[in-house]
Amino acid sequence: MGLILKILSACVVFYGAYAFSRTLPGHLWAYVIPSAALLILVAIFLKERLGYRRIAKSYFGASIGVLIGFVIAAFLSSVLKAIIPDGWMYLSLVVYVILGYLGYSVGMEKGGLYGVEDTSRQVGDTQNAPCNIKILDTSVIIDGRIPDICDAGFIEGVLLVPQFILNELQHIADASDPLKRARGRRGLDVLKRLKKHPHVEVEITDRDFPRIKQVDSKLIALAKELGATILTNDYNLNKVAQIQGVNVLNINQLADAVKPIVLPGESIKVSITKEGREKGQGVAYLEDGTMVV
Structure with a gap:
């Protein structure tokens, strides 16, 4: 379904650009404007292949927004043509660009919101199907264990990354502190790895809450709105x-839950890494990092 919406959106944008070029005088526009639209579509495709995917319905909403913007721009262009017969074409081009961009922005945001809600009900066809969206915060992305947990099958479905989390991660990756910069870049590498994972789907959403300043509060508000789970x-x-009342999955709690249980008096094999303080003592570590003397 997502691929069909993307193909349909691309066709709508390309045809809209071609139809607009036919309304302009001269044959050059018929080549320039569709070519520009094609380059934009190719750039979006390459960004998805190399970066992160947006929700499919975001593109469909953006296409509808662009068409609505073009319709309004066509009406204003006819008014400009009557008022300014000589320079109306250049002003009309500016009007098309501005209204087309506004339609794109509004359509992308609204379509992305509805796309998230629809994605949460892809598994099963009942209205009460459980939500399978998990929202990632910065700490769990930087942690780096998420791909391995997905490999083990403990996490599946849609992993939603809000744009404000992505911005925070980019800010950390651009920090002057080498340690912070390394952590931020590791987080970006983790997202790229998750994007290629067969069991999960990474989605980027532009949904934001401008009146809320704290990132944690934004995450909680988004989780409430979508009925999603926060992964942190x-x-x-x-x-x-x-x-x-928001569901939370904590990776540290999962790590504690899967620690092997060693009973008193039980014999286990360990590798001694260094000498102990007392004579005859040695220090070793279990697989979970627990020190044994």
Whole structure:
């Protein structure tokens, strides 16, 4: 369904550009404007192959927004032609660009919102199907264990990355501190790895809450709106979200839950890494990092 919407959106944009070029005098426009539209579509395709996918219905909503913008621009262009017979064409081009961009922006945002809601009901066909969207925060992306957990099959479905989280991650990757910069770049590499994972689908949403300043509060508001689960390593976010009735998955809690249980008196084989303080003592570590003397 997502591929069909993207192909349909691309056809709508290309045909709209071609139809607009036919209304302009001269044959040059018939080649320039469709070619520009084709280059934009190719750039979006390459961005998806190399970067991150947006929700399919975002593109469809953007296409509808562009067409509505073109219709309004066509009406204004006819008015400009009557008022300014000589220079109306150049002003008309500016009007088309401005209204087309506004239609694109509004359509992308609204289509993306509805796309998320529809994605949450792809599994099953009942209205009460459980939501399978998990919203990633910055801490869990930088942590780097998410791809391995997905490989094990513990996490599947849609992994939603809000644009404000992506911006925060980019800001960390551009930091002057080498440690922060390395963590930010590792987070970006983790997202690229997740994008290629066969069991999950990484989606980017432009949904934002301008009146809310704190990123954690934005995550909680988005999770409430979509009925989604927050995936995090942040202890404070975990507690605050649970108080507000939002489902949370904490990777650290999962790691604690799967630690091997060693009973007193049980014999296990370990590799001694260094000497202990007392004579005859040695220090070793279990697979989960627990120190054994």
